[in-house]
Amino acid sequence: MQSQSHNFIGRARKGLADVDLQTALARFQTGFTVKRAEAAAKLPEFEALRDEAVEIKDHSLEHLDFYLDHFATKVEEGGGEVHWCVTPEDARQKVLQICQAAGARSATKSKSMIGEEIALNPFLEENNIAPIETDLGEYIVQLAEEYPSHIIAPAVHKTKDQVSDLFYKHHKDKGAGKRLDGVEELVTEARGMLREKFIAADVGITGANFLVAETGTTAIVTNEGNGDLTQILPRVHIVLATLEKVVPTLEDMTTILRVLARTATGQEFSTYTTLSTGPKRAGELDGPEAFHVILLDNGRSKLLGSEYREILRCIKCGACMNHCPVYGSIGGHAYGWVYPGPMGAVLTPNLVGLKEGRHLPNASTFCGRCEAVCPVRIPLPGLMRKLREEEFEAKLLPPRYRLSLGLWAWMARHPRLYHLAAGFGRRALNMLSRRQGRLTKVPFAVGWTVGRDMPAPEGGSFQAQWRRKGGRT
Amino acid sequence: MSPDMSNSGNDNRARIMADVRRGLGRGELSGEVKARLQARLQGSKNNLIPARADRPHDEQVKLFIEMAEGVQASVARVGGAGDVPGAVADYLAQNNLTSDIVMAPDATLDAYPWAERPLLHLERRKAVGADRVSITAAEMAFAETGTLMLTSDTARPSTLNFLPDSHVVILRADQITGAYEEGWKHLRAQGGQGTQGSEDGFMPRTVNLVTGPSRTGDIEQTMQLGAHGPRRLHIIIVEK
Numbered sequence: 001m002q003s004q005s006h007n008f009i010g011r012a013r014k015g016l017a018d019v020d021l022q023t024a025l026a027r028f029q030t031g032f033t034v035k036r037a038e039a040a041a042k043l044p045e046f047e048a049l050r051d052e053a054v055e056i057k058d059h060s061l062e063h064l065d066f067y068l069d070h071f072a073t074k075v076e077e078g079g080g081e082v083h084w085c086v087t088p089e090d091a092r093q094k095v096l097q098i099c100q101a102a103g104a105r106s107a108t109k110s111k112s113m114i115g116e117e118i119a120l121n122p123f124l125e126e127n128n129i130a131p132i133e134t135d136l137g138e139y140i141v142q143l144a145e146e147y148p149s150h151i152i153a154p155a156v157h158k159t160k161d162q163v164s165d166l167f168y169k170h171h172k173d174k175g176a177g178k179r180l181d182g183v184e185e186l187v188t189e190a191r192g193m194l195r196e197k198f199i200a201a202d203v204g205i206t207g208a209n210f211l212v213a214e215t216g217t218t219a220i221v222t223n224e225g226n227g228d229l230t231q232i233l234p235r236v237h238i239v240l241a242t243l244e245k246v247v248p249t250l251e252d253m254t255t256i257l258r259v260l261a262r263t264a265t266g267q268e269f270s271t272y273t274t275l276s277t278g279p280k281r282a283g284e285l286d287g288p289e290a291f292h293v294i295l296l297d298n299g300r301s302k303l304l305g306s307e308y309r310e311i312l313r314c315i316k317c318g319a320c321m322n323h324c325p326v327y328g329s330i331g332g333h334a335y336g337w338v339y340p341g342p343m344g345a346v347l348t349p350n351l352v353g354l355k356e357g358r359h360l361p362n363a364s365t366f367c368g369r370c371e372a373v374c375p376v377r378i379p380l381p382g383l384m385r386k387l388r389e390e391e392f393e394a395k396l397l398p399p400r401y402r403l404s405l406g407l408w409a410w411m412a413r414h415p416r417l418y419h420l421a422a423g424f425g426r427r428a429l430n431m432l433s434r435r436q437g438r439l440t441k442v443p444f445a446v447g448w449t450v451g452r453d454m455p456a457p458e459g460g461s462f463q464a465q466w467r468r469k470g471g472r473t
Numbered sequence: 474m475s476p477d478m479s480n481s482g483n484d485n486r487a488r489i490m491a492d493v494r495r496g497l498g499r500g501e502l503s504g505e506v507k508a509r510l511q512a513r514l515q516g517s518k519n520n521l522i523p524a525r526a527d528r529p530h531d532e533q534v535k536l537f538i539e540m541a542e543g544v545q546a547s548v549a550r551v552g553g554a555g556d557v558p559g560a561v562a563d564y565l566a567q568n569n570l571t572s573d574i575v576m577a578p579d580a581t582l583d584a585y586p587w588a589e590r591p592l593l594h595l596e597r598r599k600a601v602g603a604d605r606v607s608i609t610a611a612e613m614a615f616a617e618t619g620t621l622m623l624t625s626d627t628a629r630p631s632t633l634n635f636l637p638d639s640h641v642v643i644l645r646a647d648q649i650t651g652a653y654e655e656g657w658k659h660l661r662a663q664g665g666q667g668t669q670g671s672e673d674g675f676m677p678r679t680v681n682l683v684t685g686p687s688r689t690g691d692i693e694q695t696m697q698l699g700a701h702g703p704r705r706l707h708i709i710i711v712e713k
Contacts (some may be wrong), residue, residue, distance in 0.1 A: 024693070031694045045523045052520050065493045066502055066510050072486070078674055084485035086492075136700055137691035153691065160693045183695045191701060198701075199602050214514050215676045225635050225687040225702025232631045232679065243493065248514055250657040255520040257653075265690070268540070269618040272702065273682040280678050283627040285578075285599040287678050297489050304496030 001119040001147065003352040004336035008359035015330040024159050025328055032153075032322040035266020036373065042268070049258050054377050056252045057313040060244075061304065067213040067246045068295070074216025078278030080291035088118035091296045095120060095205070095238060098292055099129050102236045104202035110220065110227035111135040112207030113151055113316060114240040114296060116338045117351075120205075131205075132197045134226040136190055143170050149332030151339065152264055152318040157331050160186070194226075204230035204288065208241040209315070210256070211293070214249045215277055218293060221260060223271040231276060237288035239276070243300045244312040256315060259375040264317040299351045308383055311346045313376040320370035320380060326363050335360060342370035342380040349387055358396050361387035419463070426457040517661065519654050526617040526651030533616040534710070537649050540619025544685030545698060546706040550646075553713045557585040560709050561608065561641060562593060568705065570639055575600050576608040579628040582643065599630035600637055607637040611644040611708075613656050618684055621708070622656045625679040634681055640703040642683075645711050653682070 004011065015021055040046045060067055072082040085091040091114075099107060107124060109115060109131055121131040121142070133142040137154035141147060143166050148154030155163070163186055168179040171193060180186050206227050210219040218239045220227045231237040247253050261267040280287030303312055321327040321341025332340035337357070339347045345364060349357030361384035370380040391397060392405065411418045433439045433456035441449050448454065459465065494500060502510070526533060538548045551560045565572055576582060578597040587595060600607055609629065613622040621642055625631045634640060650656075661675050687702030698704050 027693055043523055043525070045521055048521055049523075056520070062497065063502065063506075063510055064497065065490050066507060068493070069490070070514065074674075078676075082486075084489050086485055086488060090485065134701065135691070136689045140691065153694070155691055156694075158692075160695075163692055183692045183697050186692055187689060187697045187700060191699065194701065195602060214517075215674070217676055223687070224689050224700035226700065228631065228635045228681070229701055232635070243489070248510075249517060251517060251519055251654060254653050254657070258523070268544075269620055269682075269684045271544070271684050271686070271688055273684075275676065275680040275682075277674070277676040277678055277680075280625075281627070284625060284678065285627070285630040286632045287625060287630075295489075297492060301489065301492035301496040304493060305498060306496075 001116055001338055003348070003356050005348055005352060005357040005360060006336070006355075008334060008336055008363065011336055012330040012334040012363070015334045018331075020159050020162060021157050021331050024157050025331055028153075028156050028322075029328045032264075032266060032319075036263055036319060036322070037266075039262035039266040039268060043258075043262065046259070046262065049255060050375050050377060053256045053259050053315075053375055054313065056247060056255060057315075057376050060247050060252075061309065061312055064243060064246065064304065067248060068243060071211050071213040071216055071246050072293075072295070074213070075278065075291070075293055076216075078216050078291075080216065080278045080293060082293045082295055085294055085296045086298075088296070088298055091118045091240070091294050091298075092120060092123045094294055095240075096124070096127055096129070098236060098238060098290075099124070099203050100127075102202050102290070104129055104236070106130040106132060106197065106201050107203040107205055107238075108132045108134050108198055108201040108230045108234065109138070109205045110207065110222065110230040111138050111148075111152075111154065112205065112240045113148075113338060114207055114242055114294075115205065116147060117298065118240075118296070120240075129203075132194070132201065134194055134198065134230055135222070135224060136187065136226075139190060139194065140166060143167075146333075147338075149340065150318060150321060151316050151343075157333065198226075198229045198233050201230075201234045203236045203238060204232075204234040205238045205240060206231055208239050208245050208293075209260070210253045211241055211246040212248075212250055212253055212275075213246055217250075217275045217277045219253060219273065219275050221257070221270045221273050223265075223267075225272055228272060228274055231274075232287050235288060236290045236292070237276065237279070239291075239293045240296070241293060242296050242298065244314075256375075260315055260317055263319045263373065263375040303350055306350070307386055308346060308350055310378050311343065311350070311383060313378055314343050314347070315376060316343075317375055319373045319375065320378075323369040323373050325365060325367060325369075330363075335363075342384070343378070346378075346380060346383045346387065354387065354390055354394060355396055358387075358391045361385075361391070419461070422461055426461065430456050430458070432456075517657065522652045522654060523617065526615065528616075528651070530647075530649070533651055534646055534649050536616040537614055537619055538710070540616065541685065541708060542619070544619060545688075546619065546685050546708055548708045548710060550710045550712065554584050554711060555586055555589075557643060557709060557711060558587050558590040558593060562590050564641065564707050564709075565593075565606065568639070571605050574606045574608055575604045575633065575637065577610065577629050577633055579610050581610045582608065585643070600632040600635075602636060604637045606639045606641065607633040608641045608643065609633045611642050611648060613659055614644050614649045614708075615651065615653050615656065615682075616649060617652050620653070620682050620684045623681040623683060624660075624677040626677055631679045631681065634683065635687075635702045638699070638703060639705040639707065640686070641707045641709065643709050643711065646713075649710070656680075656682075
């Protein structure tokens with residue numbers, strides 16, 4: 001997918017002004033966070049399981065060559081095929097080749113962020129193969145000709161009214177009578193529309209939450225059951241996965257599963273966890289005749305050797321964005337590429353380049369909630385800070401920012417001057433506030449005060465107070 | 474498409490392996506480390522298992538029911554094999570469902586006296602799009618989260634678990650255990666049908682861990698049952 005991350009600031013501004021988006025986000029911000037907290041509280045071992053999940057992912061990454069090799073060998077022993085792909089183009093071509101060999105006219109898809117990363121849908125369309133998104137949220141964004149704004153809730157930016165309009169527009173010629181209002185009716189209509197497509201599809205494409213090295217198994221986690229219909233009805237099952245999805249054993253997968261759903265949606269366990277091992281066996285009545293795993297690198301091996309390796313622990317649960325005040329204000333599309341929110345702010349610059357993605361690590365208040373809830377304890381603020389440093393070192397900031405940061409750094413190294421200037425600033429702001437305790441306008445920062453007042457400084461600087469109290473709190 | 478497509482897969486395997494090792498800042502692992510990792514793979518060692526489901530069996534059954542009902546599955550307990558067809562008929566009647574049923578051609582389901590309920594019209598096959606009600610047998614169940622383990626084989630087509638609107642699962646009480654790990658242990662011990670071309674492959678083609686009926690929260694995070702899979706999941710637990 002073509003990145004628009006360079007235009008983050010413009011897109012964020014647009015998101016803030018979008019009334020429908022703001023309505024949808026207001027609802028979103030309380031749902032997942034409360035449910036996650038409740039699910040975590042119900043399991044006394046939750047924190048210990050997070051620690052083990054970290055160990056398992058670190059161990060897997062440290063021995064990635066061994067486990068990938070073992071996984072691929074097991075898939076092949078079981079009658080499946082593994083296709084090693086370096087670039088998105090490699091992966092697209094391989095998928096197309098498999099589809100064409102199967103004489104496919106349509107391919108059902110269950111949610112896969114790798115599918116978005118390699119921009120598979122437009123490519124298949126160009127080649128006369130109709131891609132059909134089957135996850136309800138993905139189906140909604142496909143009808144809207146958009147892309148997911150959240151990695152587990154793709155249509156979280158849409159209100160029910162918008163979905164009603166979309167369904168009416170796209171379904172009215174297909175036997176649907178009227179514009180529907182209720183969530184139940186909308187879900188039922190989508191179920192009906194997609195049912196025949198599931199049955200007609202020649203190829204089914206899923207992602208993978210895990211690749212199990214021990215058995216050559218791929219695993220997906222869903223609530224709808226669409227991932228299952230996608231893989232057991234068509235003749236060919238293609239799995240899209242990146243290298244870092246591999247874990248050693250079924251037991252290792254199980255440990256991570258115990259934190260995945262609880263962190264993502266607050267469920268104790270997702271409705272369907274499905275393990276797929278090879279094509280259907282001799283004599284079986286259903287299941288795919290062919291099983292292909294597309295194993296994509298696209299920058300992961302390079303990340304292994306970088307300061308950002310920890311982002312490869314990510315299990316794509318979405319908790320960091322659920323808990324991010326910035327994501328919650330601007331929505332996922334502002335980030336301009338596949339992965340939004342804090343994990344996207346680390347992954348995107350690494351995958352599309354710092355020049356293109358440099359705004360994203362700055363889109364954080366460093367409040368730390370993302371790191372606090374990350375099931376595999378990725379130090380997201382720390383990694384974003386590193387990217388900010390890189391951005392400064394690489395001189396990617398406009399001169400105005402560089403100059404002010406440079407000036408501030410110089411002042412910070414001259415404490416006496418710093419205190420003098422800070423004292424002057426404090427008194428000036430206090431005067432400007434006319435002793436009201438707040439400022440409705442601040443010179444050089446008008447943008448900041450458009451939507452809120454700034455509290456006026458009072459009672460001297462922190463350091464002055466510290467001195468006065470003799471270092472006691 | 475590049476002309477050397479047929480070869481590119483293998484070339485890429487070597488290249489990606491080299492890139493991964495470069496990223497890790499090392500060469501190929503030593504034989505000693507590989508042996509250690511191999512042993513880890515074969516050891517099937519448990520990680521931390523939550524204490525929640527570590528309790529006597531009858532308590533596990535209770536927990537299983539509580540958890541399954543908590544995710545909108547319905548559960549009925551019957552005393553013996555002879556009661557199963559009646560329990561199915563009752564469930565269908567209570568929910569106003571058709572008695573045209575598609576049932577797995579699974580020998581373990583022959584243990585129940587279906588002939589005593591001639592009004593239940595049973596077809597033993599895989600599911601197709603128009604089927605409304607299916608019956609399958611569970612392989613195991615986990616009290617931890619009220620989860621069923623359903624496995625595929627020649628007599629257990631997976632389509633039965635997903636296409637019909639209503640899915641009835643027959644589970645013997647002695648198949649209920651505590652944690653998911655018991656399921657992996659069971660599959661390994663069973664050895665299984667063997668994957669194509671592999672003697673030691675114990676994994677069935679499809680293992681479904683099912684926790685409640687299908688659902689979605691994709692429209693304004695309002696939970697709605699019956700997204701693509703079954704709208705109703707009914708579990709009949711057979712005591713003896």
